[in-house]
Amino acid sequence: ITSLADCSAAAAALGLPETAAVEDGLSDSDTEPPFCYRRAATNELLFNIDGSNRGDCSEDTVCLCGASVPSGWCQAPRCGYDGSCSDPAHDPGFLYHSLSCSPAAIASGETCTPRCSRGQGRVPSVSPLECVDGKLPSFTCDKAYEYLSDRLAEETCEHHITSIEECSAASWELHLYHFLDTTASEDGLSGSGSEPPFCYYDSQ
Secondary structure: OOOHHHHHHHHHHOOOOOOOOEEOOOOOOOOOOOEEEEEOOOOEEEEEOOOOOOOOOOOOEEEOOOOOOOOOOEEOOEEOOOOOEEOOOOOOOOOOOEEOOOOOEEOOOOEEOOOOOOOOOOOOOOOOEEOEOOEOOOOOOOOOOOOOOOOOOOOOOOOOOOOHHHHHHHHHHOOHHHOOOOOOOOOOOOOOOOOOOOOOOOOO
């Protein structure tokens, strides 16, 4: 829902207690969703005027959504846990968890820069995509990191991670936080014949 008036109309149509939407005054917020939403705790009906917020819809911030994208507009593709992306309008069964673009809907002739979810690639992954007659070009989230183990390959990294800060970042991107601390620490070794160089984790 891309206008303040439509946000108010949608709230009235849905029978919500507050039907007068007001601008939320935010831009690029990581906690609040884009466009039309309701803050449940205070019954506020809010509207993010430029659609740049990046927060998720939740029980606390309930999004009001149109049943369809306005004619000629593009619906932002969504990215799944494997890094692949899909247009939900054409693939309703696709398992997704985040919008790839800040705005949920993009006007014809406008652009959005896709974002890859954490663990799936670097941001932004590609150049801005232009909405043309309701269609966006497809894209993929290229992975920035990979890991090797002796079960998979008897080799060392082709491209080493050479800073402790990036070692920590890589562990997060690879979802290693599920079973280890993602803050890298120095191993205190030099010339070891048993441990690999640069960034690695000990599974023992």
